[in-house]
Amino acid sequence: MAESVELPGRLAILPFRNKVLLPGAFIRIRCTSHSSVKLVEQELWQREEKGLIGILPVRDAAEMTSMDSVLSQGVGSESGERSSKVQISTSDNHKVDGKSHPEVIHWHKRGVAARALHLSRGVEKPSGRVTYIVVLEGLCRFNVEELSTRGPYCTAKISSLEMTKAEMEQVEQDPDFVTLSRQFKATAMELISLLEQKQKTGGRIKVLLETLPLHKLADIFVASFEMSLEEQLSMLDSVDPKVRLSKATELVDRHLQSIRVAEKITQKVEGQLSKSQKEFLLRQQMRAIKEELGDNDDDEDDLAALERKMQSAGMPSNIWKHAQRELRRLKKMQPQQPGYNSSRVYLELLADLPWQKASEEQELDLKAAKDRLDCDHYGLAKVKQRIIEYLAVRKLKPDARGPVLCFVGPPGVGKTSLASSIAAALGRKFVRISLGGVKDEADIRGHRRTYIGSMPGRLIDGLKRVGVCNPVMLLDEIDKTGSDVRGDPASALLEVLDPEQNKSFNDHYLNVPYDLSKVIFVATANRVQPIPPPLLDRMEVIELPGYTAEEKLRIAMQHLIPRVLDQHGLNSEYLQIPEAMVKLVIQRYTREAGVRNLERNWAALARAAAVRVAEQDQAVSVSKDVHKLASPLLDNRLAEGAEMEMEVLPMGVNNNEISTAFKISSRLVVDEAMLEKILGPPRFDDREAADRVATPGVSVGLVWTNFGGEVQFVEATAMIGNGELHLTGQLGDVIKESAKIALTWVRARAADLKLAPAEEKNVLQGRDIHIHFPAGAVPKDGPSAGVTLVTALVSLFSQKCVRADTAMTGEMTLRGLVLPVGGIKDKILAAHRHGIKRVILPERNLKDLVEVPASVLSNLEILLAKRMEDVLEQAFDGVSPWRQLSKL
Ligand SMILES: Nc1ncnc2c1ncn2[C@@H]1O[C@H](COP(=O)(O)OP(=O)(O)OP(=O)(O)O)[C@@H](O)[C@H]1O
Structure with missing residues (x-):
């Protein structure tokens, strides 16, 4: 609490418009005007010791009453006790509370000296204007002897009004x-x-x-x-x-x-409330009695309402006739009768479906659409270009049967959000239908109403949810549909995506045709291969490969971090994430092709920051408790604050509490220690490959998975046995065959490669070979591990370590030819993410390198191999016994 203070003879004066600070109270002021910012800067911010300033109430002329006696400008000393107002015409450049006041304003002659407890500085965007938030504690009253408005802010000659201890x-x-x-x-x-x-x-x-x-x-x-x-x-x-x-x-x-x-009023209101509650209970009882007596008035009302709803649904005439038939049947039924409810639910669906209602498509502005795509997504130039072309065609021919766009790429690369941007650009509503794991045709087409618990299919359900007949409908994860005894959802989708057939889409539950031709379909998939060819044929595939570290950095800085902060009620004033820390999170905490985990990491940081801010808020609210206790109306009063956002803090709060409470405005800057505390120890480092290939028999491959490109280690080991090959790591048939081919090739070349003692010539003599693909829980398949398998075996038999900075991919024939493989761009991006420096590729994959960003290629040495010997030559360090072979 304010102890007695010695006041200086002159104080800088902060005008306080139509408000008063009393000694012992606290205020939080946001200074935005030129003069108040200057005052805070010179009197408080730039001083090391805690500064004192004077808070002097000012009033507009309109606020004055006839009781106020007004003195002349500048001086109030002759007023004595008679009056306490100083009138100053601020015709000079002086401003009060950020507003210039050409009219007369009135300065009160008494003010309160205040001490700054906390200061924080902010810069408004985009104006770059500097503002301050100051927490002040009122100390003691003073009298203004002489007020000067010259200079950037007011100052006053003052005298203290505090009594001495003896007095x-x-x-x-x-x-x-x-x-x-x-x-x-x-x-x-x-x-x-x-x-x-x-x-x-x-x-x-x-x-x-x-x-x-x-x-x-x-x-x-x-x-x-x-x-x-x-x-x-x-x-x-x-x-x-x-x-x-x-x-x-x-x-x-x-x-x-x-x-x-x-209190009296509240009691009265409560009394009335309980009366209305009683009435409600009574009504409920009456209804129950009526039902007992078979009085169906309410049901009749409900059915009439349903009929009105059906009439306004805009059904085509044939469907309207069908619905009326159904309604007549329903009217004849008793509510307790079986089938009553299902019939009613069915009619509700007919009434709810958007038969005619459509989002009004705005005149398509391609420039605005492009800006929107650019604003929502960083990079992806080719994809955006294709979307703009698609929209341009729609603009010229709105009813054109354009292709169904299918975005294919690893998770978190922006497929879903691109589709929603298309909807926004077209001014249409957006609805997402998840097809992941759909194995039953009824999920698409609905169940026949004869089944108990029958439901419409996901498409009709989506249309009911979105409420318009022309939304952009996203068929998410179209590659994850499967088929079993319950039918093939993909074949139902064929009908949906075929512009000739979807005019009268037949949902089994609906049992009347529905026109899907106004819907714009967009699909997403992680991979193309699982999509049945006839379905794929109806779509135009647009590939979205993973992002490079540089792209992720930009996406995080420009999109993810601002969005995550906003979602958590924070902004950069509370939490600042420097670029260096963003890079660190990308390198050490995420190794994905997309940016979803990256987003999760920011969310974790934002949550931690939110807890801190909320805790501090609580400190304020604890203090406010006391305050509110005394003044329930206070919050309204505070809300009235004009230019100065003011908050008077409660009595009885000590200085420490106040400073803690207002540390909120001091922002949290993320550093390495904070990352470790919140996200845990780093999950990845570039030494992983070096550690794994430190022993002979391990090689580094590049594979393509649902999650984009990945680095895959292959481990081989030998043990006493009968020449058998053991394979583990959830391998598919193709990869198992690749392993057999690899072993055969190595055995055939064992002598040339000097892998077995000259007299034996058999590397398998008296031993078994075991090959393992780690991450044993993840299923793997495909032929592209051929060269990696051979390299691991050669390393095992020659007891030479493979280079840790080199990864490879390629199919190998039995004769040692290296054949091209797919997913080159994703694989190279994965190698780059893992800190690999050299990548061995099949020579015929050279053409695919054009798709790889130059910034990635410039950091990698790409080595092309035609034959297996070329691979071996590059994969091992030092003198290579295989160089001559490749020349053979
Ligand atoms: N280029 C980008 N610019 C800005 N934000 C992006 C970009 N790419 C992805 N994002 C953001 O990453 C998040 C994940 O994207 P989205 O959900 O669209 O991924 P997805 O590819 O559909 O993934 P999934 O296959 O798992 O459905 C979203 O918040 C999205 O806005």
Whole structure:
């Protein structure tokens, strides 16, 4: 609490528009005007010691009452006790609260010296304007002797109005003061007990009542009440402790009365509420009795409502006839009869489906669509170009039967969000139908109504949800549909995607044709291969490969971080994530082709920051408890703050609490230690490959999975046995065959490669070979591991380690030819992510390198192999015994 302070002769003055700060109260001011920013900068920010400033109330002319006597400009000394207002015409460049006031404004002659408890500086975007948030504590009253508005901000010659200790002791012995103190204490205690009963707080105020001098407490206590400006000013002007106590008693008493009145009103309202609750219960009982008696009035009402809904659904005439038939049947049924409910649910669906209702397609503005795509997604130039072409065709021929776009790529590369951007660009609604794991044809076409629990298919359900007949419908994960005894969903999708057939799509549940031709379909898939060829034939595949580290950095900085902060109610004022930390997270915490995990990591950081901010908020709200206790109306009053966003903090809060509470405005800057604390120890480092291939028999392959390109280690080991080959790691048939081919090739070349003792010539003599593909839980298949398998075996038999910085991919024939493979771009991106420096590729994959970003290629050495010997030559360090072979 404010101890006695020695005031300087002159103070910088911060005008406080139509508000008053009393000693012992706290305010939080956001300074945005030129003069207040200058004042804070020069008087508080640039000083090392805690600065003092004067807070002086100012009022517009309109606020003045006839009681106010106004003095002439600049000086108020001759006013004495007669008046406490200083009138200044601010015709110079001086501004108050950020507004220039050509009219007369009135400065109060008394103010309160305040000490800054906390300061924070911010820069507004995009204007670059500097603003400050200052937390001030009111200390003591002063009198303005002379006010100067020259300079960037006001200053005033002042004199303190604080009593000396001796003067105060004398006052305290005055019998009038003693009586007044008792009265104040009694009224205050009454108020506290009343509030305590309601909110079970107030203990802290009680303690204050016992410990603080009452004349000081009078200020603090009333600071939390709803008071008119006149009352606040009169409190400020009450220099005499007796006058102050008497006014404070009056205010506390008035507050007490207003709470009592409010309580009475609440009780009355509660009484009325219980009456209406009774009525509600009565109505419920009446309804139950009616039902018992078979009185169906309500059902008839409901059916009439359903009929009206069906009429306004805009069904085509043939469907309307069908619906009417069904409704007639329903009307003849009793609600308890079997089939009543299902028939009703069916009619509800017919009434809810958007038969005619469509989003009004705006005039397509290609430039705006391009801007939208650019704004939502970084990079992806080719994909965006293709989307713009697609939209351009729609613009010229709105009813064109364009191809169905199918975005194919690893998870988290933006397939879904691109589709939703297309919808936004077209001004249509967007609905996503997830097809992952759909194995039953009924999921697409619905169940026949004869089945119990029958439902419409996902498409009709999606249309009902979206409520328009022309949405952009995303068929998500179209590659994950399977087929079993329950039918083939892919064949149902054939009908959906065929513009000739989807005009009258037949959902088994609906049992009437529905026109899907106005729907724009977009599909997504992780891989093309599992999509049945006839379905693939109806779509145009647009590939979205994974992102490079540089692209991820840009996406994170420009899109993910701002979005995640926003989702968590934060902004860069609270949490700052420097670029270096973003790079670190990309390298050490994520190794994915897309950016989904990256987004998750930012979300984890944002959550941690949100907890911190919320905890601090709680500190403020704990303090506010006390405040609210005394003034339930306070929040409204604060909301009225004009240019200055002001918040008066409660009484009885100590300085530490206040500083803690306002550390919110000091932002959290993410550093390495914070990353480790929140995200855990780094998950990846570039030494992984080096550690894994440190022993002979291990090679580094590049494979293509559902998640994009991946680095795949292949381990081979030998043991005593009978020449058998063991394979583990959830391998498919193709990869198993590749392993057999690899072993055969190595055995055939064992002598040339000097892999077996000359006399034996058989590498398998007396031993078994075991080849394992780690990450044993993940199924693997495909021929592209051929060269990696041979390299691992040669390394095992020659007892030479493979180079740790080299990864490879390629199919190998039995004769040692290296054949081209797919997914080159993704594989190279994966190698780059893992810190690999050299990549061995089949020579015929050279053409695929054009797709790889130059920034990645410049960091990698690409080695092309025609035959297996070329691969071996590059894969091992030092003198290569295989060089001559390749020349053979
Ligand atoms: N180029 C990009 N620019 C900005 N944000 C992106 C970009 N690519 C992906 N994102 C963001 O990454 C997140 C994941 O994207 P999205 O859900 O579209 O991935 P997806 O490819 O559909 O994945 P899945 O195959 O798992 O459905 C989204 O928040 C998306 O906005």
